[in-house]
Amino acid sequence: MDDGWTSLTELNSYRVEAYAACCLFPATVEELREAMRPAAGQAVHMLGHGCNVILASKYYDARHRFVCTRRLEPGIVVDGREVRAGAGARLRDVCRAAARAGLTGLECLWDIPGSVGGAAFMNAGAYGTSFYDGVVSVEAYEPGADRLRTLSRQDCRPAYRTTAFQGTDAVIVSVRLRLAPGDRAAILAEMGRIGKLRRSKLPYDLPSAGSVFRRPEGAPPVGVIMEEAGLKGFRIGGAQISPRHGGIIVNAGGATGEDILAVITKMHEVMLCYYNTVPKLEQIII
Incomplete structure (x- = not known):
């Protein structure tokens, strides 16, 4: 360039x-x-x-x-039962730091890609655990008011894949979590089990952005719907519905943003046809 x-x-x-x-x-x-x-x-x-x-x-x-923001306040500090992590820290590294300190509660989030800021923005979760289960407070910068503000967990209004930050211009700077003490060996073993489980089901072999949609109400998971429709492996250009998981689009080679959006349109059509529903897009289009 x-x-x-x-x-x-x-x-x-x-x-x-x-x-x-x-x-x-x-x-x-x-x-x-x-x-x-x-x-x-x-x-x-x-x-x-x-x-x-x-x-x-x-x-x-x-x-x-x-x-x-991948370089924004990337540090992780463990103090007793509390973990403070900057927005730029990797979620994987926070899980690892907690485990090494003998703190339990983040095992099910192990191996989820992305940053602490992203996890706090969307309330990342897996296998019955959500990021905000352990959150005490979140520090965020609000450009409109030009202020740094500390919000309690309640102020953040976490729900399934949603928080109060969505739809605002606030930028998460850091997060403070309080976790329970546990057996370090057991925690690491559980993280190993979760990692193997995720890799047995998800397409880690190709670039993706994880689940395309939030879980639909009154219908099976998106991956199940795509499998029912015979669309696992469906491809437009370089974008493909993963043959391993029908709820995830992968870059199978040279995918463009237009390719990905075209596949999403096809998924929309199928979900409307089969279940008269289109769940909310979990990914952000820029």
């Missing part, structure tokens, strides 16, 4: 080839504050570890400002 353009290809988990004229990597709250002051008419797009986004275009000119 020409000088001045940032490649977003390694910054999104689909590994879609894309470039941005403006992409910032704040590491501190002060740098975040500056990053969240776009030029007039410039749209701001937040990227954590890029694990829940679909880049619909190949080129994003100066009308777009990407703010990548």
